[in-house]
Amino acid sequence: MGYRKLSVIVPVYNERNTVTAAVQRARSVDLPLDREIIVVDDGSTDGTRDLLPALADSKVRVVFHPANQGKTAAIRTGLAHVTGDAVLIQDADLEYDPDDWSKLLGPLLEGRARVVYGSRFTGRRRNMLLWSTVGNRFLCLVTNLLYGSHLTDVETCYKLFDRRVLEGITLVSERFGFEPEVTAKLLRAGETILEVPISYVGRTRQEGKKISWRDGLETVRILVRCRARA
Secondary structure, X not given: OOOOEXXXXXXEOOOOOOHHHHHHHHHHOOOOOEEEEEEEEEOOOOOHHHXXXXXXXXXXXXXXXXXXXXXXXXXXXXXXXOOOOEEEEOOOOOOOOHHHHHHHHHHHHOOOOOEEEEEOOOOOEEOOOHHHHHHHHHHHHHHHHHHXXXXXXXXXXXXXXXXXXHOOOOOOOOOOOHHXXXXXXXXXXXXXXXXXXXXXXXXXXXXXXXXXXXXXXXXXXXXXXXXXXX
C-alpha cells in the first residue's frame, strides 16, 4: 500500500504545561508523507482546554469531550475522525519524542509490518520508576505467555497502525485499557507486531503521570478476557 497521510491522535487530559509544545513538535517533525493531528481533549479541568483552540489549523483538528471518559475513549473519538492511511498515537506529556516517528514509519513504509510499536526497553530510557519498569516487564510476560508473542513493551504509547488493521477491531475498554486490548485483539487476529527502539523520558506523579498499579491489574484482566473470548 502506498501510504500518503499519517493521522496522529493526541489524547489529552490536564496537560496544560506540555500540550502546546507537544503539538508544535508533532506539527514540525520531518515526515515523508502528509500528516493530520487530531487532538482530543478528554474533559480537562486545568486550563488545557483554553489553550487548544489556538493550536487548530489546516493540519491540527481539536475535539472536546464534555467530561473525562478515559484515554481509550479519547482514542476512539480520534479514530472516528482520522482520514490517513496510517494511524499513530502520541501522548501530550512529552515523555515520547516525535523525532522517533521515522523509526516507526520505516518498517511500515517498507512493507515489513502493518503494526509497529516503539519499545522503551530496547531503546534509551530515562527516569522510568522501578515500579513502572517491573510492572511493564510483568505485563509483557503475561501477554507473551497468553498470545505466544515476543513483545518487550505492551504499554508503550507509540503504536503505529496501517489503518486497515483497525477497521475490524471494536474497542470496549476504559481508561488505559487501549494498550492491552488493541494488542490482544491484533495478536488474536494473526497480526504481526514489530518493535523498534525509541527514547523515553518518564515523569513522576507529581509532574503529572496518571497511570497507577490499578491500571496494571486492569491490563491483566483485559488480556485474560480477550484471550478467553477469542
